[in-house]
Amino acid sequence: MVNKKLILTLYTSIMVCIGFATIIEKYRGTRFVSEHIYGAWWFSTLWAILTVASCAYFFKQRLYKRFAVMLLHLSFVVILAGALVTHLFARSGVIALHNGIPAISYVDNEGLSQQLPFSLTLKEFRIVNYPGTDAPLDYQSVIQTTGGDLESPTKMLVSMNHIGHIGGYRFFQSSYDSDGQGVVLGVNHDPYGIAITYLGYLLLLAGIIATLLSRKTQMRTLYRKALQPLSILLVLASYATPLHANSDLQTVDKDIAHRLGAIHVLYNNRICPLNTVATDFVTKLSGNASWRGFSADEVFVSWMIYYSPWEKQKIIRVKNREVQHLLGIDGQWASYADFLDEYHAYKLKDAVEAMRHGDGEIDGKALMEADEKYHLVEMFYRGEFIRMFPYRIGDDVNWYVPGGQSLPKEMPVKEQFFVKQSMDYLTESMVTGQRDRAIEIIAKIKLFQREMAGEVLPDESRTKAEIFYNTMRSRKWPVFLSLTLSLLLCVVMLVFASKRKWLTMVALSYVILFATYVTLLLGLRWWISGHIPVSNGHETMLFMAWVLLLPTILLRRKFPIVLGFGPLVGSFCLLVAMLAGSNTQITPLMPVLQSPLLSVHVMTVMCAYALFALQLLMGLQAFLLIRKKRNAELERLTALSQLLLYPAVFLLAIGIFLGAVWANVSWGNYWSWDPKESWALITLMAYAVPFHKQSFGFFQKPLNYHIYMVGAFLTVVITYFGVNYLLGGMHSYA
Numbered sequence: 001m002v003n004k005k006l007i008l009t010l011y012t013s014i015m016v017c018i019g020f021a022t023i024i025e026k027y028r029g030t031r032f033v034s035e036h037i038y039g040a041w042w043f044s045t046l047w048a049i050l051t052v053a054s055c056a057y058f059f060k061q062r063l064y065k066r067f068a069v070m071l072l073h074l075s076f077v078v079i080l081a082g083a084l085v086t087h088l089f090a091r092s093g094v095i096a097l098h099n100g101i102p103a104i105s106y107v108d109n110e111g112l113s114q115q116l117p118f119s120l121t122l123k124e125f126r127i128v129n130y131p132g133t134d135a136p137l138d139y140q141s142v143i144q145t146t147g148g149d150l151e152s153p154t155k156m157l158v159s160m161n162h163i164g165h166i167g168g169y170r171f172f173q174s175s176y177d178s179d180g181q182g183v184v185l186g187v188n189h190d191p192y193g194i195a196i197t198y199l200g201y202l203l204l205l206a207g208i209i210a211t212l213l214s215r216k217t218q219m220r221t222l223y224r225k226a227l228q229p230l231s232i233l234l235v236l237a238s239y240a241t242p243l244h245a246n247s248d249l250q251t252v253d254k255d256i257a258h259r260l261g262a263i264h265v266l267y268n269n270r271i272c273p274l275n276t277v278a279t280d281f282v283t284k285l286s287g288n289a290s291w292r293g294f295s296a297d298e299v300f301v302s303w304m305i306y307y308s309p310w311e312k313q314k315i316i317r318v319k320n321r322e323v324q325h326l327l328g329i330d331g332q333w334a335s336y337a338d339f340l341d342e343y344h345a346y347k348l349k350d351a352v353e354a355m356r357h358g359d360g361e362i363d364g365k366a367l368m369e370a371d372e373k374y375h376l377v378e379m380f381y382r383g384e385f386i387r388m389f390p391y392r393i394g395d396d397v398n399w400y401v402p403g404g405q406s407l408p409k410e411m412p413v414k415e416q417f418f419v420k421q422s423m424d425y426l427t428e429s430m431v432t433g434q435r436d437r438a439i440e441i442i443a444k445i446k447l448f449q450r451e452m453a454g455e456v457l458p459d460e461s462r463t464k465a466e467i468f469y470n471t472m473r474s475r476k477w478p479v480f481l482s483l484t485l486s487l488l489l490c491v492v493m494l495v496f497a498s499k500r501k502w503l504t505m506v507a508l509s510y511v512i513l514f515a516t517y518v519t520l521l522l523g524l525r526w527w528i529s530g531h532i533p534v535s536n537g538h539e540t541m542l543f544m545a546w547v548l549l550l551p552t553i554l555l556r557r558k559f560p561i562v563l564g565f566g567p568l569v570g571s572f573c574l575l576v577a578m579l580a581g582s583n584t585q586i587t588p589l590m591p592v593l594q595s596p597l598l599s600v601h602v603m604t605v606m607c608a609y610a611l612f613a614l615q616l617l618m619g620l621q622a623f624l625l626i627r628k629k630r631n632a633e634l635e636r637l638t639a640l641s642q643l644l645l646y647p648a649v650f651l652l653a654i655g656i657f658l659g660a661v662w663a664n665v666s667w668g669n670y671w672s673w674d675p676k677e678s679w680a681l682i683t684l685m686a687y688a689v690p691f692h693k694q695s696f697g698f699f700q701k702p703l704n705y706h707i708y709m710v711g712a713f714l715t716v717v718i719t720y721f722g723v724n725y726l727l728g729g730m731h732s733y734a
Helices: 006-026 030-040 041-060 066-089 195-211 217-226 254-261 274-286 296-305 322-328 349-354 364-381 415-429 433-454 460-475 478-497 500-529 537-552 560-580 595-629 632-667 675-692 703-728
Strands: 093-096 102-110 113-129 134-146 154-157 164-166 169-176 182-189 264-267 270-273 389-392 394-398
Touching: 006 030, 006 632, 006 703, 041 066, 066 195, 093 113, 113 169, 113 182, 113 349, 134 169, 134 182, 154 164, 169 364, 195 349, 195 632, 195 675, 254 274, 254 296, 254 433, 264 274, 270 274, 274 364, 274 460, 296 537, 322 364, 349 364, 389 415, 389 433, 394 433, 394 537, 415 433, 433 595, 460 500, 478 500, 478 560, 500 537, 500 560, 537 560, 537 595, 560 595, 595 632, 595 675, 632 703, 675 703
Parallel strands: none
Antiparallel strands: 093 102, 093 182, 102 113, 113 134, 134 154, 164 169, 169 182, 264 270, 389 394
């Protein structure tokens, strides 16, 4: 007889092992956990025993008679079988190629040379830059293959978004020699495991579809039980008021500053308006995109012109008291001058050096944050944020800072003079109050840019859109307003539940307005960046808010409860997006991140997390209903939570395995036990357990079910935030 406790013990043990492995990896390294945990015989044995025991229980309960259930469980057996085949028979390593020299073997992960059935010869290696910049976009190797089953020599391209395939072997770009005459390619040979695993993915998709369409699952029963509205009560903190303007400080004309903010510069490997640089600069120093009533353009340009008085302004926020003590300041606001002693030496230099050698006594994160802000101003003074003069040499467009200390010899004397002198003339015009002359010089700089690099410059509409977006992203009050209104909405729905008709109309109007705002943010980022905005922590939280608000509008009639939950969770998503300040700036995507598979992968996973967040709030509301003994509402709430569990878990499963396919296409390996992959798997396993309430009576009691769902959300928190901020890994983008 198969013991359910054995299955649950094995299942839990595997999740715990994976979780501890991600922590151990942070301190002992990836290779250690790969050898002693993920690749160890005992770990594979745990999976094998769990699979055999689960299959035995599956047949004992005759679950194979339910087609959808059979497909779902069979898919995971096939996926695990594919993983086992990959583990036992796949080979991987690296091969070093030098221009014109054939290579017939590669070095595997154990340091042994493995023979290839053909030879590889590097014919060409090239670096492709981002359009209009000298920043690397892609690394491409042209490889000639001969021998083996090939009738004639064949050329193969290997790049960051294109894996080379030949004879069952796959090659992907790893690194290159500094002289460009050699490359190192990753090698992967897995002729059977990938095919078996992909078959498992297809079976999983078929099982999900069959489950959603089947009349024999619990979904239809749960759907009927969940057609009544409920609400939830949470608490919210207030926020601080902005500072007032300082009229005594020297500043440039506001209109001139904004005109200069529309000039294009090269920043973060992307051509964008100077306003974007100014917004990021002021935000990173002070925590806000404006300072004492001055816009980011006014602060940036005024500091550039009247640098001496601006060095004394308390614009840099320093939160740590120990760092404040080192700087000799009273409070959390410092000026640039406060970072320098009487000999113009950097006050934090010794503390930073001590921290880097492991001898520091001050909080390292706080010290590095202050150090970064100081060096941000240093970069500002070196002109690294105002690369505004483009010049084309061949196919490349390079951007130069005003003053032109390192201009190319190919640049004509007239253009060199303009680069060297135009900003000096502009400064003179602004200082002396010659407004018309300043506007004329700005127009000439724009004309110079169009003549030198017009085909790579963003059009005027996109530039205006980015400046408008910078204004939107820099304002925090919409986030706090949405939090406040969402809280009030929940309170009103709770108190006036009997008058739901008028309340529903008010709530719907608010949600539509809220969704329009989030849609505008996402749409602008999409238009400006040219890619779906799901590439970093800030964007994924924006998308998660949108995902919550859209179904709130669409499902309001049959599930009015979402009008209470959706806006509140969406508001918290905006809050988290705002706190991810370092990721609000828009950057170009490298080719490997431009795959549609990646976008769909991120979107499906974030949709799942959004639904898990709703279930968390439903769990908290359930505790209140249990306390008040409102059993009828509790039954409907539990049914809705269980109903949402189906799309939530299915979306997470689809997202995980789409990510695996993307990784296989891009990196040559469909599973690498990266911390975020591992915790996403833990999350999937944790939320899959309540599906088996017929086997585990624990979940048949609403209180137990909701306690578990509230606790399970911890895995989501660790997956999204814990990995990003604590564990690291390839997926750490917060």
